Amino acid sequence: GQNIDQPTEMTATEGAIVQINCTYQTSGFNGLFWYQQHAGEAPTFLSYNVLDGLEEKGRFSSFLSRSKGYSYLLLKELQMKDSASYLCVIPAGTALIFGKGTTLSVSS
Amino acid sequence: DVKVTQSSRYLVKRTGEKVFLECVQDMDHENMFWYRQDPGLGLRLIYFSYDVKMKEKGDIPEGYSVSREKKERFSLILESASTNQTSMYLCASRTTRLGSYSYEQYFGPGTRLTVT
Numbered sequence: 001g002q003n004i005d006q007p008t009e010m011t012a013t014e015g016a017i018v019q020i021n022c023t024y025q026t027s028g029f030n031g032l033f034w035y036q037q038h039a040g041e042a043p044t045f046l047s048y049n050v051l052d053g054l055e056e057k058g059r060f061s062s063f064l065s066r067s068k069g070y071s072y073l074l075l076k077e078l079q080m081k082d083s084a085s086y087l088c089v090i091p092a093g094t095a096l097i098f099g100k101g102t103t104l105s106v107s108s
Numbered sequence: 109d110v111k112v113t114q115s116s117r118y119l120v121k122r123t124g125e126k127v128f129l130e131c132v133q134d135m136d137h138e139n140m141f142w143y144r145q146d147p148g149l150g151l152r153l154i155y156f157s158y159d160v161k162m163k164e165k166g167d168i169p170e171g172y173s174v175s176r177e178k179k180e181r182f183s184l185i186l187e188s189a190s191t192n193q194t195s196m197y198l199c200a201s202r203t204t205r206l207g208s209y210s211y212e213q214y215f216g217p218g219t220r221l222t223v224t
Binding site (some may be wrong): 034040045067094095099101 | 149158211212213
């Protein structure tokens with residue numbers, strides 16, 4: 001079966017760097033997504049990793065280690081608008097399996 | 109840009125009512141999905157559809173049914189609404205055409221349903 005673990009909550013201050021970790025178990029690996037969800041809104045795509053290593057996209061980077069079943073999302077130069085829930089997601093057949101999300105609160 | 113729309117952002121219904129939630133996507137996507145999202149439980153898959161007139165149960169189909177008569181439209185039906193179906197309902201779609209992010213799903217804005 002599939003299982004995803006990520007911290008429930010994190011806090012950080014503006015301008016800081018934060019790393020959100022995710023560990024997963026899956027029977028067949030087809031990549032890993034990170035989605036961002038602001039309160040009351042739909043999830044939006046942030047990144048997709050299928051190979052080991054770091055993928056950088058502006059202030060956001062995502063890392064994957066398939067052998068360790070581990071990924072992280074790195075957010076740099078935090079802004080207030082980064083306050084949101086960050087979802088670690090793995091494909092399972094046609095569907096997606098969502099982690100419960102990490103709620104990040106950014107304060108000034 | 110892909111656009112997924114849902115018929116209502118907020119809906120209030122009474123226990124026992126039949127409720128229809130509509131979802132429309134404009135990118136000719138083959139697959140469509142209905143999720144519900146509850147605090148502490150995350151997103152859970154209710155039903156999905158591979159293509160027109162095709163449907164599959166997800167993790168929590170009890171109390172729900174779906175309809176996909178046209179490719180762009182996927183409806184979620186609560187046959188007899190109950191208070192434990194009060195939730196945020198999210199529709200999503202994805203293409204099966206090959207591409208870097210072929211598993212990526214695009215979400216609608218969500219419908220917050222309250223059953224009283």
